[in-house]
Amino acid sequence: MDSDDHLRVHPRDLGPALVTAQEALAAVTAEVRSLLDDDPHRVMIGIAGPPGTGKSTFALRVVERVGPVAAYVPMDGFHLANAQLKRLGRFERKGAPDTFDVDGYRAALTRIAAAQGTQDVYVPDFDRALEEPVAAGRVVPATVRLVVTEGNYLGLWDGVPELLTRLYYLDSERSVRRARLIARHIAGGRSDDEARRWVDTVDEPNADLIATTRARCDRIFEIVAPQQD
Template sequence: MEASLDELVERARALIVPGERRLLGMAGAPGAGKSTLAARIVAELGEEATLVPMDGYHLSRAVLADLGRTDRKGAPDTFDAAGFVALLGRLQEARETVYVPSYDRDLHEPVAAALAVSPVTPLLIVEGNYLLLDDPEWAPAREFLDAAWYVEIPTGLRTERLVARHEAHGKSPEHAREWVFRSDEANARLIEASAVNADLIVTPVQD
């Protein structure tokens, strides 16, 4: 379905129950805009919501090099899936502040304890590529989500955004396009297949 930001904010707000902790998952292929959408919804909801990104569970460049996976960074097995799933379980039951990692696109590295999640925040918007993946390591994540949205946009627009993003973070135009159409799009096909596990498939209306 197509939906405006206001409509999606109201859908997210409807999940909030005072005194309870709810997790809304937001998945989608690379470049679909899920991170931006999640951040905008959190900004609209203010103290009622906090953003929790999956990208903080990227393996470091040193670990990827040791594993021989540097050339496909971003694939499902280049993340600490078990650590991320454990985080969701902890966040669901938390009675104390939980510090979660984020990912620095300039450093190209995860940053530990970069974000604080208060125990009184009723809604956490968890965003990432693999929240809905049918995979032994990733599938348990879905069990912690009270609702899950899949964000999609036209493929051409999505890949254009990806190429521009890679260029902005240091890749040459040629390297950016090679990476997108080899690595990112291979991951996108896996992620697109997981859309069946979403409660809602949404295309944000551009404003």
Template sequence: MFPASDPAPLAELVSRARALASAGPRQLLGITGAPGAGKSTLAGLIVSALGELAELVPMDGFHLAEVELQRLGRHARKGAVDTFDGAGFVALLRRLRAAGPGTVYAPEFRRELEEPVAGAIPVPPSVPLVVVEGNYLLVPGEPWGEVRELLDEVWYLDLDETERLRRLTDRHIAFGREPVEAAARARGTDQRNAELIADTVGRADLVVAMAPSTPL
């Protein structure tokens, strides 16, 4: 485990992921943490470094569709744990873990549409490591509690709270929100989600301290 005061060296994380890829017919690595901690960036760097040995499957592909969030009255809380198809996510992880003879297709969340797109990420049977990135990989309770059992390792990303909120606010602005609205979102719905996620850190195999000065 990396001490909370030390930034995680990328080379060591890549080496650890590479070793995991060679540990069996197929391994699943989870990368989790609060919104804005750097999950998607780190996951992308790991997969890029490993090339054909790894494929990235983000949890965000299991966002409920806009029309369904409206029907359920949850649209204002989009991103909260109950705005995802948790059972569908678990079912996909089971298929990925089984590593059958055929390609498994995962959904992808498209920001330009604000919708998930089915069958967008192919995971061929030859890929020995699937990197799964998302907020709620360590949340207990059904159906999310099953996720931890299906992942061989889970890394929890820890970033200075001030820096995390700054990055998250900037992200919302980049996605088209006005600065005031972006800050309110980061400190409102997103913060409640972050507090839920923070309570799960004890279930991680590795706590990765993120350096505020880097894009991770």
């Protein structure tokens, strides 16, 4: 398949849509339901974007809205284990592209795409309390029609966009993302100073890299807070 074939199926928007999270969720869910009605094959969608945009929550809500025929596959489950990151000298920048099992993630998506109606596929999950992947923590049942995967680098890694029916990009204000990430790192055990340093030296450089992949996505949603009356 040509690298742009999946984009020609549904032409990209001329520009990003400025919407609330609920509006973006409604738009994606409506499009997914249309795809399921039109295509008997397994539909696989990806949610990409920088850290702190709420991709995991968004993906899980799409799955919840579609119901039992949908399954969730987090890219974070393919983090290299901390032991491997320390062995490779990459632990201090965990979350960068080369701290994931890219080949494993790509192979899992390939297997999932081919397994509809024939077999369940087990995939790893990610435990934020442990900050470690958990082998076979999730399953994509053979009966599932929709697979929703999400992660920072879906548009960056060669071969991943081609496996997806749609690839969406979620973004939000840098200040909003930064506040969420600092709070997340503090909840994970870092001090305030450590959390801010991690955001500045790891998360934000990753976000700048991820921003270069926007053009590979079918639709871009700029998430804004709903207006207050």
